[in-house]
Amino acid sequence: MDREKTLALLKENFQEKKVTKCIFSNMKGDYEYTKIIIKPLMIKNNFLYQFEQFKNNKAYHINITVEEAIEKLADIVDNFYQYVLFTTEYDIQIIKGKKDFNMKSACNAKEICSLEHNKVKKYILEDGKPVPFLIKLGIMGEDGKVFKKSYDKFRQINKYLEFIDDTIKELKNKKYIDTHIKAVDFGCGKSYLTFALHYYLKNIQNMTFEVIGLDLKEDVIAHCNQIAKELNLENIEFLTGNIKDFNKLKNVDMIFSLHACNNATDYSLLKGMELDAKAILAVPCCQHEFNEKMSKNKKSEFFSFENPIGKHGILLEKFASIATDAFRAQALELCGYKTQVMEFIDMEHTPKNILIRGIKDKVNQANLEKKLKEYEVYKSFLGINPILDELLKPYFKI
Missing domain, CATH: 3.40.50.150 (Vaccinia Virus protein VP39)
Known part of the structure; x- marks a missing residue:
């Protein structure tokens, strides 16, 4: 795949809210961040993407809309050599080479991702189970x-x-x-x-x-x-x-x-x-x-x-x-x-x-x-x- 097809693939999954997790690593040159992890989440019934961006061994978090996330993808694709995309339908790993982008299966098991910003507390006695x-x-x-x-x-x-x-x-x-x-x-x-x-x-x-x-x-x-x-x-x-x-x-x-x-x-x-x-x-x-x-x-x-x-x-x-x-x-x-x-x-x-x-x-x-x-x-x-x-x-x- 070339750059445009790779970018289109990412944008499509982000736009359709199929992404459960996306990891960008192996930074190119002197980009601001060494690694970026993106996850979807819900805050007050609003669907957002959380960007966890690493710099100098510290993590910086921002929560942005779908449209804002898609706008950032082109810059990210140009500054990292490796992407791992987890979706509701498939998981793939993309390696950027000198001339093209090589794609392969990332893993066998699907990664389950909770969209809730405040995850439901796991109690010893469960709500919904008769005691x-x-x-x-x-x-x-x-x-x-x-x-x-x-x-x-x-x-x-x-x-x-x-x-x-x-x-x-x-x-x-x-x-x-x-x-x-x-x-x-x-x-x-x-x-x-x-x-x-x-x-x-x-x-x-x-x-x-x-x-x-x-x-x-x-x-x-x-x-x-x-x-x-x-x-x-x-x-x-x-x-x-x-x-x-x-x-x-x-x-x-x-x-x-x-x-x-x-x-x-x-x-x-x-x-x-x-x-x-x-x-x-x-x-x-x-x-x-x-x-x-x-x-x-x-x-x-x-x-x-x-x-x-x-x-x-x-x-x-x-x-x-x-x-x-x-x-x-x-x-x-x-x-x-x-x-x-x-x-x-x-x-x-x-x-x-x-x-x-x-x-x-x-x-x-x-x-x-x-x-x-x-x-x-x-x-x-x-x-x-x-x-x-x-x-x-x-x-x-x-």
């Missing part, structure tokens, strides 16, 4: 379609299962568990997440398990047990009681406490120590204690150095919440856990979006000494004696 407990709890219909009003809760459940999935993998890697796991949900409430864990362990991980949900509200627990009975769920139990008094299981592998108010999170961490939990997941809520205690000690270093924050109630409240969770994460590390503080769910869905995850780890005394010093300095700076300090200090590994 009995989600139907029973009113999250989706009998056809498996998630109700619009329940989509935030659906996303939260899936985000939670992603953390559970990662945690189980790490517990297995560390040889803490094999094919059986014991888990407790403190403050389970309506138990969306407890039921999700049961479904995940049975239907996705194919593990044996013991799962318990605990809450103070008798009517809520009765409702959860009724749902479990109606769905014929085994090895899951819901109990009424206080976190402090729980003693149903020993040597628990995993505990989680989501949106436990104020010091209820601290008592769930303590119970994790008492039960020798291998993994602890907590999403704290309503961190009032630090705010109240810091406000009463205006002579602390915090107010000496951070008064621009301390003098504004709303800023102090936000700072106290962050300080509380930082303190909790550090305390868990002193108890022999490797900790991570992560975003649980997007801020648009809930302001209580910090998840603290601790997994038992090998103890390094030198590191613990450093962490203990940081812990004490931090506590002195804030000018408080938190309840957590009293609860967890007996479990410090130093």
